[in-house]
Amino acid sequence: MGSPCQLHGFFLSQEQATQAFDQTEAEVLRLEHKYSRYREDSVVTQINRAERPIEVDTETQGLLNYAKTCHEMSDGLFDITSGVLRQVWNFREPRLPTPDSVEACLKLVGFHQIRWDGQMVQLPAGMELDFGGVVKEYAADQAKKVLLSLGVEHGLVDLGGDMAVVGPKPDGAPWKVGVRNPEQPDRPIVTINLSEGAIATSGHYERYVIVDGTRYCHILNPKTGWPVQGLATVSVISSQCLVSGSLSTIAMLKGAQGPQWLSEQGVVFFAQDEAGQHFGSIEIDL
Numbered sequence: 348m349g350s351p352c353q354l355h356g357f358f359l360s361q362e363q364a365t366q367a368f369d370q371t372e373a374e375v376l377r378l379e380h381k382y383s384r385y386r387e388d389s390v391v392t393q394i395n396r397a398e399r400p401i402e403v404d405t406e407t408q409g410l411l412n413y414a415k416t417c418h419e420m421s422d423g424l425f426d427i428t429s430g431v432l433r434q435v436w437n438f439r440e441p442r443l444p445t446p447d448s449v450e451a452c453l454k455l456v457g458f459h460q461i462r463w464d465g466q467m468v469q470l471p472a473g474m475e476l477d478f479g480g481v482v483k484e485y486a487a488d489q490a491k492k493v494l495l496s497l498g499v500e501h502g503l504v505d506l507g508g509d510m511a512v513v514g515p516k517p518d519g520a521p522w523k524v525g526v527r528n529p530e531q532p533d534r535p536i537v538t539i540n541l542s543e544g545a546i547a548t549s550g551h552y553e554r555y556v557i558v559d560g561t562r563y564c565h566i567l568n569p570k571t572g573w574p575v576q577g578l579a580t581v582s583v584i585s586s587q588c589l590v591s592g593s594l595s596t597i598a599m600l601k602g603a604q605g606p607q608w609l610s611e612q613g614v615v616f617f618a619q620d621e622a623g624q625h626f627g628s629i630e631i632d633l
Contacts, residue, residue: 350507430477484592545588577602
């Protein structure tokens with residue numbers, strides 16, 4: 348998943364603990380292998396290289412339908428075809444792409460250009476799907492299901508900061524989840540108590556470049572091809588990590604309008620803008 352992954356839990360026996368770690372790891376790796384754009388044998392690579400419509404399995408159908416729903420509810424801001432913009436953006440070097448190169452790449456972005464009928468999918472030439480914005484969160488939810496199937500009642504799955512909670516600690520105490528301070532990522536800006544559900548965070552501090560004193564983060568607006576501005580970090584709590592992840596990403600893409608949009612969705616969230624102002628409804632320990 349391209350990030351540190353951990354499983355925390357309290358187990359009834361060594362056997363249950365071993366099964367929990369082995370089976371959750373196997374499930375996460377299954378999904379990484381299935382949807383990685385870096386693997387020749389992945390579903391994503393097959394779709395991206397197909398020259399005619401191909402039928403996808405039920406799991407992939409569900410993820411594509413979910414991505415379509417997110418695209419619609421975000422007015423086109425959440426777009427799993429926007430990964431192609433990495434061709435012009437390099438966040439390992441402090442330089443910007445030319446406006447012309449960004450504009451040319453934008454012609455290959457747009458979920459509405461996909462031929463998708465719920466079973467068969469085909470992309471226009473040059474376009475790509477990138478499930479990076481949904482699979483890690485989906486994998487956290489699936490790992491949680493594995494733990495529940497093994498009878499685990501107290502645990503937390505952490506895939507690079509996207510977390511699914513199985514239940515509180517045995518004494519009823521919540522898990523304490525820290526949200527990184529955008530200016531000091533090794534320290535939490537707030538601590539959130541979680542006993543159930545899931546949390547996911549999007550921020551401008553994970554990957555970025557600074558050019559002429561301006562920060563350009565890796566979250567790119569699929570309509571402009573340029574990094575988002577306005578918010579520094581957004582965390583969303585919901586019943587599913589997949590939902591939390593997509594909502595936090597959409598809020599980042601909406602910039603200054605993100606907190607109001609999340610409030611309209613009726614979800615529990617915490618956000619901080621680039622000026623340091625806080626928004627949201629999460630009960631926090633400062």
